[in-house]
Amino acid sequence: MMLKCPEKFTLHSVPRLRPDFSEVEWEAVGRIWVKGLLDLGVLPVRLSSAFIVACIHRIDSVSDYVLISSFQNYLSSTERSAVAKARQGTLEECDEEDLLDLFTRMGSHCIPPKNTMEVAIQTMAHKAILQEPKYIIDCFSKTMIFALLKVPDQDSLLSLYDTKKATGKKVAQLLQTTQEIRSQKEQMVFSHLQRYVRNADQGKAEKFLRFCTGSSVICVDQIKVSFNAESGLCRRPVAHTCGATLDLPYTYSSYPDLRTEFDNILSSDYFEMDIL
Template identity: 95%
Template sequence: MEDDLQQFLKSRDVPEEDIIHMKRDKLCDIQRGCEFIDLTNQISTHHNNIFETHGDDDTVEWNEDDELGQTDEDQTTVITLNLNAELNEAETEVPSPPSSNPVLLMGNEMLSAPEDLPSHSRNHLSPTISSGNSENSKDVHALIHRVKVVEDLLAVFMDSSIIQSTLKMEFVNESAVDDAGVSREVYTAFWDQFLEQCEGEDERVPRLRPDFSEVEWEAVGRIWVKGLLDLDVLPVRLSSAFIVACIHGIDSVSDDVLMSSFQNYLSSTERSAVAKARQGTLEECDEEDLLDLFTRMGSHCIPPKNTMEVAIQTMAHKAILQEPKYIIDCFSKTMIFALLKVPDQDSLLSLYDRRRPLVKKVAQLLQTTQEIQSQKEQMVFNHLQRYVRNADQGKAEKFLRFCTGSSVICVDQIKVSFSAESGLCRRPVAHTCGATLDLPYTYSSYPDLRTEMITFCPVITLKWTSCEFDAAQE
């Protein structure tokens, strides 16, 4: 049996050295009850490399009604290999993606889900990626489930080439056309959910997770870079000192940047206690809060006053830079693409300042689409400006996301146009792709406008497809 197999391999131009290795590794230890039957004599020799390079494309045809029956006299099982493909096309065929990856769409055609599944089931199988290849880059279209945006977006960004690709995204079962607005909403939803699993308060630092390996952390880094380069989406709640370390190295983080980031990392109570401790004005009522902080960071006593500053800086370095060191190393592999945007620490900190959605800066974004307004339009526009200026930080972020799809400032202006809607049809309508707000001029007073803005902004921020759908119809 082994001699027959050896002759078969030699007839297929398999090198003698490979045959020896196969015998040594017992790869040719075929059971005696099996018999190879050569059905490939009609295939020309110049196609024999298909057995090595396209083995996954071979199909085993099994007819359960015949040809596999066994008798007591015949213990031989016959396996028929059928290369049912055009050999000229086999060498250029794209292999199917692994089952663990999102469904890939090449060109304009989609790999359909099984026909026996209902349509709503097919939509929720996995994130879907379509790509059209070109010489230097490719167009990628991704379908994201809002309820698992972190998981789906990570699957899209596992591919390192996504940075150079043109990416368009949309949410499953939500009618929208992505002209920047939908992508901004996807990135914003991702960072909102991701940062909930991070350490800290106003500024947060990623923590090691058992479900995240190196590839997941690198994908998160690509999401940060891609959102910044394509849409100026910068998650300002992600610690600035942490990002400086990812891009320029831990040694480049200055003490001022580290301490500023650490102050925002702490809660308001801990922040007050640390500030008093650094100034030497710590009171007894604050000592317990400071002791709780030092205990959480690994120390079980409050250091003396002469070493307090050094101890706090060491604690900040540990929390912001040392504990997430592995994550910093993973991020740094992809952050090189951001160097043109933020070549040094000062440019990054300046970008953080410009993107933070401070109430005053959000109000300054409002611009009317017409230079001359009617008296009613001017009055309603003044009401809108007053609403934004009087809003707290949370409401300002919701209003910004309602108008642009992002909770950080990533547009130069928000254009306000006016409509004559009234009654039950009256409502503010936002077109996030163009950062435009359609506002009825039929509000009779400021409380009238404020009531509807408070009612609609949080709701449409979470379910904004009707706004985008209106924009798509224009």
């Protein structure tokens, strides 16, 4: 089931109300979420951490630090920069328009004075992250009592949230070869693969993880890499998501050769999925 995000390119999003979703549908999404958490330890890490805390531990348990951090990740890079400067008291004239646009979108029509700026930003964050999706939070909360078995407090929840989030470095550490003794070519290609994944940004790391495991959230202990001798038009990496296994040709002549092939695969239109 899809959760529509208000802005596709934000790092952390919150679900928004939909005319075709009633209480029954939102509660069903909540049950699916809890089932994934209890059985596989999966969290929807593209959702705001403050929103997730509110669903499991109630809105009043969300700390100011988690709220502001989530709000900054919810914003575009331009808005994030303007808010950061406003909080630091270093707002420049060229940033005021971006900040005013943000406040206007959130329901205000002027930039508050410096002595009330922090409070105004916290109020705006609370509105965007917690108040607007309050109905969804209430629907999710009805089944979240079972999630307390896995994450009994806010610290354990945030720790799990961070652990499950894909980064290039964390995904690269999952890569393991199926054979202990590798040929020189296999070792070279495996090193190229580790380099490619380690240098990936979060978006590409999530796509690579999804290609190999079927999920953009870390839910396996390792990704097994085996090798074959395919070349020419037959050469391509093949992933088996049920077993988190990657069948990789050792016939790549260089790192750019491997990088180009994986970039083409991960950027393919058919690979686009918007399920959080």
